[in-house]
Amino acid sequence: xxxxxxxxxxxxxxxxxxxxxxxxxxxxxxxxxxxxxxxxxxxxxxxxxxxxxxxxxxxxxxxxxxxxxxxxxxxxxxxxxxxxxxxxxxxxxxxxxxxxxxxxxxxxxxxxxxxxxxxxxxxxxxxxxxxxxxxxxxxxxxxxxxxxxxxxxxxxxxxxxxxxxxxxxxxxxxxxxxxxxxxxxxxx
Numbered sequence: 332x333x334x335x336x337x338x339x340x341x342x343x344x345x346x347x348x349x350x351x352x353x354x355x356x357x358x359x360x361x362x363x364x365x366x367x368x369x370x371x372x373x374x375x376x377x378x379x380x381x382x383x384x385x386x387x388x389x390x391x392x393x394x395x396x397x398x399x400x401x402x403x404x405x406x407x408x409x410x411x412x413x414x415x416x417x418x419x420x421x422x423x424x425x426x427x428x429x430x431x432x433x434x435x436x437x438x439x440x441x442x443x444x445x446x447x448x449x450x451x452x453x454x455x456x457x458x459x460x461x462x463x464x465x466x467x468x469x470x471x472x473x474x475x476x477x478x479x480x481x482x483x484x485x486x487x488x489x490x491x492x493x494x495x496x497x498x499x500x501x502x503x504x505x506x507x508x509x510x511x512x513x514x515x516x517x518x519x
């Protein structure tokens with residue numbers, strides 16, 4: 332693995348477990364086994380690291396959604412896989428997905444990072460809207476009347492459920508928060 336990738340991996344772990352403001356370049360240097368000054372070669376400012384980290388994460392997340400869309404048959408199956416993606420990201424309550432961690436600590440993020448974070452949310456909501464629109468056709472999710480509203484509510488539910496789970500340090504708050512949504516997913 333190259334140094335840049337190792338730094339991104341280390342920073343992502345730290346941000347997801349402790350928040351973006353809760354680690355320094357010294358922490359990354361210690362974790363990766365390089366000098367702190369070497370990090371500046373790859374990421375001159377922490378803002379550069381934040382942007383590249385978010386860009387990598389968002390790209391991988393959207394690739395995963397594309398895979399879900401390609402493999403799963405019904406809208407309910409796709410949304411169940413989406414819910415599982417968010418549930419798995421909590422890792423039993425020990426961390427958050429990167430975009431939730433960045434959203435929670437947005438006060439100290441520079442504008443380009445906030446713009447990319449907002450784009451991630453827009454892209455996620457657009458994917459969800461497409462799936463809820465599909466649900467109107469395939470009937471796999473009862474009661475869908477406004478796919479855009481459903482998409483935004485689902486995104487908020489997933490991110491909020493992660494925060495509850497992380498605050499408790501266990502997965503059960505996520506499961507309780509998403510139980511009603513999961514029960515709507517008729518995967519018959």
